[in-house]
Amino acid sequence: MxxxxxxxxxxxxxxxxxxxxxxxxxxxxxxxxxxxxxxxxVTADTERRVQEAIEALGFRRNDSARVLRKGRTSSIGLxxxxxxxxxYGPLSRAVEEVARAHGALLINGSSAxxxxxxxxxxxxxxARRVDGLVIIPAGDDHRYLEPELxxxxxxxxxxxxxxxxxxxxxLSDNYGxxxxxxxxxxxxxxxxxxxxxxxVGIHTAAERLRxxxxxxxxxGLPVHESWVSSGDTHPERVRKAAESMLTGSEPVTALFAxxxxxxxxxxxxxAGPGHHAALVGFDDFELADLLSPAVTVVAQDSAQIGxTAAERLxxxxxxxxxxxxxIELPVRLIARGSGELPPAG
Amino acid sequence: MxxxxxxxxxxxxxxxxxxxxxxxxxxxxxxxxxxxxxxxxVTADTERRVQEAIEALGFRRNDSARVLRKGRTSSIGLxxxxxxxxxYGPLSRAVEEVARAHGALLINGSSAxxxxxxxxxxxxxxARRVDGLVIIPAGDDHRYLEPELxxxxxxxxxxxxxxxxxxxxxLSDNYGxxxxxxxxxxxxxxxxxxxxxxxVGIHTAAERLRxxxxxxxxxGLPVHESWVSSGDTHPERVRKAAESMLTGSEPVTALFAxxxxxxxxxxxxxAGPGHHAALVGFDDFELADLLSPAVTVVAQDSAQIGxTAAERLxxxxxxxxxxxxxIELPVRLIARGSGELPPAG
Numbered sequence: 001m002x003x004x005x006x007x008x009x010x011x012x013x014x015x016x017x018x019x020x021x022x023x024x025x026x027x028x029x030x031x032x033x034x035x036x037x038x039x040x041x042v043t044a045d046t047e048r049r050v051q052e053a054i055e056a057l058g059f060r061r062n063d064s065a066r067v068l069r070k071g072r073t074s075s076i077g078l079x080x081x082x083x084x085x086x087x088y089g090p091l092s093r094a095v096e097e098v099a100r101a102h103g104a105l106l107i108n109g110s111s112a113x114x115x116x117x118x119x120x121x122x123x124x125x126x127a128r129r130v131d132g133l134v135i136i137p138a139g140d141d142h143r144y145l146e147p148e149l150x151x152x153x154x155x156x157x158x159x160x161x162x163x164x165x166x167x168x169x170x171l172s173d174n175y176g177x178x179x180x181x182x183x184x185x186x187x188x189x190x191x192x193x194x195x196x197x198x199x200v201g202i203h204t205a206a207e208r209l210r211x212x213x214x215x216x217x218x219x220g221l222p223v224h225e226s227w228v229s230s231g232d233t234h235p236e237r238v239r240k241a242a243e244s245m246l247t248g249s250e251p252v253t254a255l256f257a258x259x260x261x262x263x264x265x266x267x268x269x270x271a272g273p274g275h276h277a278a279l280v281g282f283d284d285f286e287l288a289d290l291l292s293p294a295v296t297v298v299a300q301d302s303a304q305i306g307x308t309a310a311e312r313l314x315x316x317x318x319x320x321x322x323x324x325x326x327i328e329l330p331v332r333l334i335a336r337g338s339g340e341l342p343p344a345g
Numbered sequence: 346m347x348x349x350x351x352x353x354x355x356x357x358x359x360x361x362x363x364x365x366x367x368x369x370x371x372x373x374x375x376x377x378x379x380x381x382x383x384x385x386x387v388t389a390d391t392e393r394r395v396q397e398a399i400e401a402l403g404f405r406r407n408d409s410a411r412v413l414r415k416g417r418t419s420s421i422g423l424x425x426x427x428x429x430x431x432x433y434g435p436l437s438r439a440v441e442e443v444a445r446a447h448g449a450l451l452i453n454g455s456s457a458x459x460x461x462x463x464x465x466x467x468x469x470x471x472a473r474r475v476d477g478l479v480i481i482p483a484g485d486d487h488r489y490l491e492p493e494l495x496x497x498x499x500x501x502x503x504x505x506x507x508x509x510x511x512x513x514x515x516l517s518d519n520y521g522x523x524x525x526x527x528x529x530x531x532x533x534x535x536x537x538x539x540x541x542x543x544x545v546g547i548h549t550a551a552e553r554l555r556x557x558x559x560x561x562x563x564x565g566l567p568v569h570e571s572w573v574s575s576g577d578t579h580p581e582r583v584r585k586a587a588e589s590m591l592t593g594s595e596p597v598t599a600l601f602a603x604x605x606x607x608x609x610x611x612x613x614x615x616a617g618p619g620h621h622a623a624l625v626g627f628d629d630f631e632l633a634d635l636l637s638p639a640v641t642v643v644a645q646d647s648a649q650i651g652x653t654a655a656e657r658l659x660x661x662x663x664x665x666x667x668x669x670x671x672i673e674l675p676v677r678l679i680a681r682g683s684g685e686l687p688p689a690g
Contacts, residue, residue, distance in 0.1 A: 075469060083441060083453075084434035086631075092428040096455055100462075105469050108428075108453035110441055117445075124420065124450050128473040264631065271635055285631075286431075286609065290616055292637050 017152075018319045024053035029321045036319065075105040076313060077125035079118055079135040081159075083110045087260055087283055087302050088136070091158070094306030095134055102314050104131070115139025126153055132313045134158055134306075140201070142167070154316035156309045160203040166324040168316075170309040174204050174282075177298040177331035178211025181280040182256050184296070184333055186219045189343050190254040190278060194227045194245035196238055196266065197258030205230060208258045208282055224250045233261035235268075242269040246277060253343035254278035260285045267295060270338075280339040289336055296339025299332045362497075363664045369398035374666045381664065420450040421658060422470035424463055424480045426504075428455045432605055432628055432647050433481070436503070439651030440479055447659050449476070460484025471498055477658045479503055479651075485546070487512070499661035501654045505548040511669040513661075515654040519549050519627075522643040522676035523556025526625040527601050529641070529678055531564045534688050535599040535623060539572045539590035541583055541611065542603030550575060553603045553627055569595045578606035580613075587614040591622060598688035599623035605630045612640060615683075625684040634681055641684025644677050 022032045027046060034042050035050040042050070078095050080088050092108060099106040107130060111118035118138040122145065125133060132154035135142075140163035149155060149165065157169040185193050195212045198205035209230065216223050226248050229241035242265070245252045255270075255277050257263035263281030270277060281288075284299035308327060316322055367377045372391060379387050380395040387395070423440050425433050437453060444451040452470060456463035463483040467490065470478060477499035480487075485508035494500060494510065502514040530538050540557045543550035554575065561568050571593050574586035587610070590597045600615075600622050602608035608626030615622060626633075629644035653672060661667055678684075 075473075083437040086431055086434065089429035089431065089434070093455070093457075096428060096457065100457075105466060106454060107470070107473075108455075109451060110438070110453075112438075112441065112445075121450060125452070128420075128452070267632070267635060287612070287632050287636065290612060290636055291632065 018321055020057055021050065021053045024057060025049045033320060074103065075099075075107055075128075075130050076132045076134065076310070076317075077122070077128075077130035078106055078108045079122050079125070079133065079137075080108060080110045081113055081118075081136045081138055083112075085261065086285060087300075090303040091306035094303040095310040098307055098310035098314065102317075104314075111136075111138040113138050115141075119144050123148070126151075132156070132317050134309050134313055135162075136160065137162065139163070140203075154313050156313045156316070158305060158309045161326065168309075168312055168322075168325050168327065170305055170312065170327045170329070171204070172300040172305065172331050173328050174207035174331075175211040175214075177282060177300070177333075178208040178256070178258075179215045180211075180331075180333050181282065181296075181298040181339070182212045182215035183219070184335070184339055185254045185256065185278055185280055186215065186221065188254075188278065188340055191221055191343070192224070192227065192250060192252045193221075193254045193256060194242070194252035195229070195256045195258065196241050196245075196262050197228075197230045198233055198262070200230045205258060212256055226250060227252055230258075233259065233265075235265045238262050238265040239269055242266050243275075246275050252277060254280075254339075254341075257281040259283050263288075263295065263297070267291060276341075276344040278339055278341040278343070280333075284334065291338075293337035293341065296336045297334050299334050301329060301332075304329055363666055365402055366395065366398045369402060370394045378665060419448065420444075420452055420473075420475050421477045421479065421655070421662075422467070422473075422475035423451055423453045424467050424470070424478065424482075425453060425455045426458055426463075426481045426483055428457075430606065431630060432645075435648040436651035439648040440655040443652055443655035443659065447662075449659075456481075456483040458483050460486075464489050468493070471496075477501070477662050479654050479658055480507075481505065482507065484508070485548075499658050501658045501661070503650060503654045506671065513654075513657055513667075513670050513672070515650055515657065515672045515674070516549070517645040517650065517676050518673050519552035519676075520556040520559070522627060522645070522678075523553040523601070523603075524560045525556075525676075525678050526627065526641075526643040526684070527557045527560035528564070529680070529684055530599045530601065530623055530625055531560065531566065533599075533623065533685055536566055536688070537569070537572065537595060537597045538566075538599045538601060539574070539587070539597035540601045540603065541574045541586050541590075541607050543575065543578055543607070545575045550603055557601055571595060572597055575603075578604065578610075580610045583607050583610040584614055587611050588620075591620050597622060599625075599684075599686075602626040604628050608633075608640065608642070612636060621686075621689040623684055623686040623688070625678075629679065636683075638682035638686065641681045642679050644679050646674060646677075649674055 018029055018032045022029050031042055032050055035047050076099050096106040109121040111121055115138045122133060126148045134156050136158045137160050142162045143164040155167050157167050159171050161169040197209050200206050231237050255266050257266045260283035266279055269275055281295060281297045284297045288295040288297060363374055363377045367374050376387055377395055380392050421444050441451040454466040456466055460483045471493045479501050481503045482505050487507040488509040500512050502512050504516050506514040542554050545551050576582050600611050602611045605628035611624055614620055626640060626642045629642045633640040633642060
């Protein structure tokens with residue numbers, strides 16, 4: 001019964017799309033889009049046919065009329081991956097601001113890095129009638145979303161691509177950023193550089209590792225197997241990895257930290273006695289510039305990522321026909337001191 | 346129609362309560378609670394009567410049976426106040442962990458400090474059939490929740506008390522923490538101490554200001570009106586306030602920062618040239634110990650606040666009869682350097 005009610009209430013499932021309008025009017029999608037958005041380039045006769053199809057089907061470009069009539073607020077869902085990671089603060093806020101600008105509420109939840117939890121949460125949000133989802137995926141198989149997608153729920157992935165389904169993804173240039181950060185250390189004289197990253201099953205982490213490896217290879221530098229450590233980002237794991245790289249038989253003179261959680265622990269290790277190494281971290285973080293030395297980072301614009309994803313989602317919800325796309329945003333190296341230290345000894 | 350469906354689906358609205366069981370069995374609430382929780386102190390005859398009433402009414406202590414039967418997951422909502430404030434990261438995660446331990450999903454949203462938005466969001470979450478709400482309120486009138494409370498939605502407020510309704514609130518000892526932090530600066534020789542806080546309409550901010558004023562008064566120190574600045578926590582506002590206190594005709598030798606957003610900006614001002622002052626901040630924050638000087642703070646345990654609130658919520662959802670209560674958690678001064686600097690000059 002619940003399912004039935006939900007379907008009846010689904011805002012986009014049984015709703016006529018631009019495609020339906022185009023078919024009925026016997027025109028192309030682009031023409032419908034032009035009429036709907038009041039753009040020029042459509043003859044009066046074509047416009048009339050499109051308008052008739054819109055009337056006949058009850059097509060609506062956006063929800064405002066429906067929301068006002070029903071006295072309900074539209075909403076979108078955001079599936080995060082870790083509520084306590086500061087990377088997601090500005091991202092969530094940006095998604096929320098876009099949602100608000102569209103008169104919609106944002107409802108969040110966190111998968112806590114657990115693929116089952118991600119699925120449970122995404123489906124629970126759908127069952128609660130969100131119109132669309134922005135997902136930072138924990139898992140790599142998203143076929144569980146297929147019925148929801150068919151029912152009209154719009155979806156945009158962030159930070160990591162969807163698996164098994166065709167969906168938008170908005171993410172940073174992880175490979176390029178990691179390459180640039182590693183090359184920066186090489187340019188400052190480092191030959192033995194360690195990489196500490198998140199679990200390689202995570203797309204972002206794999207891309208960043210690949211960037212590090214490519215930069216080393218392009219510089220003709222070998223990568224000793226003890227110089228690469230992938231795993232969870234718990235401080236104890238990262239601390240051990242860093243200490244072992246700094247004191248092993250082939251000690252590194254520089255560290256590249258694969259994300260902000262790793263960087264913060266690396267900063268703590270390097271602030272302790274007896275450890276000297278240059279450091280570049282992926283992700284900027286608060287107060288990085290006031291530490292001593294200030295921390296050189298490859299900065300992602302997490303607010304811009306959130307904004308881009310949310311705007312894409314609302315374009316889909318507004319009925320704009322879009323192919324699934326991969327949108328990669330540039331990153332930026334910010335040199336502050338820690339990444340410009342020369343090799344010790 | 347939507348409303349009707351929602352009511353029919355409301356998990357707690359039409360559900361028999363312990364009170365119903367007590368009335369039917371002709372016993373007190375406490376007795377029902379004892380039977381339900383398997384505690385001793387109930388005669389066999391009374392227990393049988395209570396059990397009969399439970400059977401007859403279909404009362405259930407918790408949802409697991411119902412959730413399994415219906416194949417749906419229960420959920421609770423969390424209304425935050427600013428998604429990008431790191432204070433809420435550990436708090437949200439703690440609420441989520443408690444929810445998960447109870448087999449429930451957590452759904453978040455943010456009011457972005459706007460009372461209207463808070464109301465819209467809280468009601469939207471209720472309309473999406475959350476079983477209970479943890480609210481960090483932006484507004485001070487919560488009578489809009491009365492119909493939901495009557496319908497059985499459990500509610501616990503966090504950080505700031507509810508207005509106009511009787512509800513639990515879990516918060517830190519804001520007054521005491523601020524008093525202690527200010528007294529700490531006085532003990533280190535400061536006589537002219539500035540206070541920069543959040544807007545006084547916010548309960549937390551008002552309590553912290555009161556603690557500062559009381560500590561000054563108890564030490565026989567005057568408070569010059571130019572030493573107190575309340576307002577939003579945007580960096581520009583805080584920077585101007587700090588600079589004006591540090592350079593005015595009655596310059597302060599120490600600053601007390603009313604929350605972590607203020608402290609971070611104060612750290613930036615004091616790191617600039619020409620400004621020397623001691624600093625104590627309310628709220629701990631990441632890397633505070635690695636700054637130079639390391640920052641002395643009055644630390645709240647935001648995870649403990651979240652956990653306490655969520656556990657209270659699930660006790661209510663489990664049917665335990667509870668009076669609305671104010672639960673105040675202790676704070677802790679962590680001396681790290683910035684708060685122990687002597688007065689300059």
